[in-house]
Amino acid sequence: MYVSMKDMLWHAHNNNYAVMAINCVNMEQAKAIIQSAEEERSAVILNISPRQMKAHGHGEILAPMIRGMAERVSVPVAFNLDHGANLEDITAAMSYGFSSVMIDASGFAFEENVRRTQIVASMAHGMGLSCEAELGHVGLAKEADNEKEDLYTNPEQAREFAERTGCDCLAVAIGTAHGSYPKGFVPRLDFERLALLKETLQMPLVLHGGSGAGEENIKKAVACGINKINVCTDLFKHARIATAKTLEENPEIDYMDLCIAAQNAMKEFIKSYMRIIGSSGQYDFEQYQGPELD
Ligand code: 13P
Helix, strand or coil: CCCCCHHHHHHHCCCCEEEEEEEEECCCHHHHHHHHHHHHHCCCEEEEEEHHHCCCCCCHHHHHHHHHHCCCCCEEEEEEEEEECCHHHHHHHHCCCCEEEEEEECCCCCCHHHHHHHHHHHHHHCCCCCCEEEEECCCCCCHHHCCCCCHEEEEEEEEHHHHCCCCEEEHHHHHHCCCEEEECCCCCCCHHHHHHHHHHHCCCECCCCCCCCCCCHHHHHHCCCCEEEEEEEHHHHHHHHCCCCCCCCCCCCCHHHHHHHHHHHHHHHHHHHHCCCCCCCCCCCCCCCCCCCC
16 A cells, blocks of 8 residues: 555554654665565555655656555555755655655754744645654764754654644654764663653654664664654665675676565565564554555
């Protein structure tokens, strides 16, 4: 089923688990992600950023391919623009057939973030798409130091933000960061703040920087109220390692078989992550009474 993120994230919110949102720039990744979801009976979100679209996976090509794959499986699959920063990128994603968009105006002051998010949320909702926003700011893992609490999300401000913008889910800053952390660094997450955010907002919450945060942190984040976890770096790493290993073992391997080896390694990683965050088995249709295709 090709759907927006809205109903699947409310299902996750109501049942205390999280859905993976995985960056995808090509067919092998799309197949790995959607097949994993189907086999695990899990909802899933495919993400792509404007930078990734410009560099490699053009949205105009990927959106119909992903939609076609999603319509051939029985679990909910969404395609979301990750970190949309301007109206040009966001309206382009809408016209390509994405089922969801994120507006990331977290680098602006509060009122400007509200204003930009209001515009995008109302456009998205008018087209039947979901809208993610960010308050507080999730930075880069290579600059992580566990001390940037001034950028963490304030619960009272977040309540006002969610009410005024009508966003469907909110990315919060609680200590994770994007990319690879320095060797040996484990992020310290502010679980107290997260629990308070959940209690105050009572809506689906998003964790960016799902790579390298450690299984214990991830499980606790889900237990405290995270319903969508963005993962990019770890997936790309699994594909790279599998490609290098396969080539080393068989330097003459056919290129298609090399792609399939990477795809299978990505599937293994995704399926085990889905089990950790509790999305596996949620769309076992004997129990599931959810929405139909949007
Ligand atoms: P990682 O690359 O750290 O997994 O972060 C992904 C992300 O948050 C994309 O928005």
